[in-house]
Amino acid sequence: MTTTITPLTKRPAWKALTSHHKKIRGQHLRKLFAADPKRGERMTAGAAGLFLDYSKNRVTNETLKLLLKLAQESGLRGRIKAMFSGEKINITENRAVLHVALRAPKGAKIIVDGKNVVPEVHAVLDKMEAFSKRIRSGAWKGHTGKRIRNIVNIGIGGSDLGPVMAYEALKHYSERGLVFRFVSNVDGADFVEATHDLDPAETLFIVSSKTFTTQETMANAQSARVWLLKGLGGNLKAVAKHFVAVSTNAEKVSAFGIDTANMFGFWDWVGGRYSMDSAIGLSTMLATGPKNYRALLAGFHAMDEHFRTAPFEKNLPVLMALLSVWNTDFLGAETVAVLPYENYLKRFPAYLQQLTMESNGKHVTLDGKPVDYQTSPVYWGEPGTNGQHSFYQLIHQGTRLIPCDFIAFAHALTPLGRHHDMLLANVFAQAEALAFGKTAAEVKAEGTAGWLVPHRVFEGNRPSNTILAGRLTPEVLGKLVALYEHIVFVQGAIWSVNPFDQWGVELGKALAQRIVPELESKAAPKLAHDSSTNNLIRLYRKMKTRE
Ligand code: G6Q
Numbered sequence: 001m002t003t004t005i006t007p008l009t010k011r012p013a014w015k016a017l018t019s020h021h022k023k024i025r026g027q028h029l030r031k032l033f034a035a036d037p038k039r040g041e042r043m044t045a046g047a048a049g050l051f052l053d054y055s056k057n058r059v060t061n062e063t064l065k066l067l068l069k070l071a072q073e074s075g076l077r078g079r080i081k082a083m084f085s086g087e088k089i090n091i092t093e094n095r096a097v098l099h100v101a102l103r104a105p106k107g108a109k110i111i112v113d114g115k116n117v118v119p120e121v122h123a124v125l126d127k128m129e130a131f132s133k134r135i136r137s138g139a140w141k142g143h144t145g146k147r148i149r150n151i152v153n154i155g156i157g158g159s160d161l162g163p164v165m166a167y168e169a170l171k172h173y174s175e176r177g178l179v180f181r182f183v184s185n186v187d188g189a190d191f192v193e194a195t196h197d198l199d200p201a202e203t204l205f206i207v208s209s210k211t212f213t214t215q216e217t218m219a220n221a222q223s224a225r226v227w228l229l230k231g232l233g234g235n236l237k238a239v240a241k242h243f244v245a246v247s248t249n250a251e252k253v254s255a256f257g258i259d260t261a262n263m264f265g266f267w268d269w270v271g272g273r274y275s276m277d278s279a280i281g282l283s284t285m286l287a288t289g290p291k292n293y294r295a296l297l298a299g300f301h302a303m304d305e306h307f308r309t310a311p312f313e314k315n316l317p318v319l320m321a322l323l324s325v326w327n328t329d330f331l332g333a334e335t336v337a338v339l340p341y342e343n344y345l346k347r348f349p350a351y352l353q354q355l356t357m358e359s360n361g362k363h364v365t366l367d368g369k370p371v372d373y374q375t376s377p378v379y380w381g382e383p384g385t386n387g388q389h390s391f392y393q394l395i396h397q398g399t400r401l402i403p404c405d406f407i408a409f410a411h412a413l414t415p416l417g418r419h420h421d422m423l424l425a426n427v428f429a430q431a432e433a434l435a436f437g438k439t440a441a442e443v444k445a446e447g448t449a450g451w452l453v454p455h456r457v458f459e460g461n462r463p464s465n466t467i468l469a470g471r472l473t474p475e476v477l478g479k480l481v482a483l484y485e486h487i488v489f490v491q492g493a494i495w496s497v498n499p500f501d502q503w504g505v506e507l508g509k510a511l512a513q514r515i516v517p518e519l520e521s522k523a524a525p526k527l528a529h530d531s532s533t534n535n536l537i538r539l540y541r542k543m544k545t546r547e
Pocket of ligand 1: 158210
């Protein structure tokens with residue numbers, strides 16, 4: 001399939017941005033702010049209760065005008081329409097991309113292959129709700145008649161990162177009488193540590209796997225089955241009371257021994273990393289309850305509506321995506337630091353790593369041509385203020401440009417003395433210090449010895465966004481996640497890549513499948529890899545026979 005979009009570097013707005021960049025690249029944020037006293041109020045936008053200050057980016061009105069023009073020339077409006085109307089925009093897998101349908105209200109209509117998918121979405125939600133109520137009330141009993149107190153989600157990638165992040169983010173709202181654990185890694189330590197203090201009679205496993213074929217998840221699910229049966233005396237009937245599945249693959253689920261009545265379905269138009277609000281969010285609903293889960297979905301939907309309808313110049317995902325393209329492709333930034341000043345969001349950067357990098361870490365355009373510009377930056381981060389005492393040094397005074405997204409809330413979920421004002425003072429101070437720095441003259445004026453001055457100078461001119469919201473509710477979390485989902489979408493449209501496939505993870509998977517028997521066979525295998533891989537395999541085989 002081909003597209004008619006002009007290659008990115010040939011679009012008039014891109015060319016204009018290239019010459020515009022040459023003109024303004026020497027400008028410092030100090031100067032931009034001095035020249036426009038209202039900049040900090042003007043370069044802001046709000047949507048669905050999220051406030052964005054983007055004034056500390058190295059842009060002028062002209063930059064923004066050209067970036068918005070670039071969005072038009074990239075066919076963004078049409079791409080948005082295509083996604084929301086269920087067109088098969090994931091062209092390499094011939095699939096629609098409809099995570100937005102997962103949070104569409106009852107009564108909405110989104111047609112895929114001639115069928116409205118919204119009623120199915122709500123049927124699954126209702127089933128999840130009924131199940132959650134039974135677990136949370138204790139009506140669901142384990143094999144020995146005890147109620148369930150421990151819930152272990154087994155899944156990896158998109159079937160793990162969203163649930164873990166959401167559980168941590170919404171812990172404040174969670175049922176504290178239930179213990180939640182998440183097992184993803186094929187490294188046995190993950191499973192062993194997650195279950196070592198759990199009573200099998202009180203433990204429910206959710207096997208979360210869209211395909212139900214993923215090596216790591218299947219290995220962990222099998223080990224869970226063995227662990228459970230061993231703990232409960234080996235009666236196979238126990239499996240049905242202690243295992244449920246979230247999957248699109250009913251056949252494999254039932255082959256595993258899980259009653260498909262206890263399977264929660266989703267669809268091939270939900271990508272793994274876009275699935276935390278599908279049945280993959282079952283652990284989130286169990287932890288926070290159906291009402292909070294539905295509020296989370298309402299938050300997602302509010303941001304979807306904003307993204308779909310707001311003019312680009314007021315559209316949060318569009319603005320943030322365009323600024324990230326500017327930082328990446330014109331200012332040469334290699335990474336983006338996401339820095340939530342909210343401890344409950346500690347797994348948010350890890351979640352975003354997959355969402356952003358698996359989506360837009362691409363080297364060819366939709367029509368298969370190699371790109372001649374950078375695509376996704378590396379996303380990373382840690383909650384504030386901890387990062388300030390470690391890697392912020394490099395952001396302030398290192399040689400690389402690292403744009404930052406600061407995320408903060410007006411209210412603490414767990415107020416404690418002066419802590420929240422101290423936390424917020426830090427986030428505002430960091431963005432201010434990054435933008436404006438401290439000149440040699442200012443350092444000298446403080447009486448600093450001449451030789452020490454260069455060490456204490458802060459160049460400034462480091463771009464950042466600040467997102468401010470009321471408090472971290474389930475609804476706000478939905479808005480935040482949808483914001484970044486749509487940022488990724490807009491970036492993909494500008495870069496003309498497909499954010500919805502992930503062929504780059506295939507090669508390693510296939511090679512591992514081939515190597516497993518070479519590690520396990522009794523007889524020395526005939527190895528046909530390169531000399532390094534052959535040697536490592538031989539060495540490992542030798543080492544594992546010694547203690
Ligand atoms: C996400 C990817 C990937 C996927 C995992 C788990 O977009 O597709 O991270 O979620 O590989 O896949 P299963 O859910 O099929 O086990």
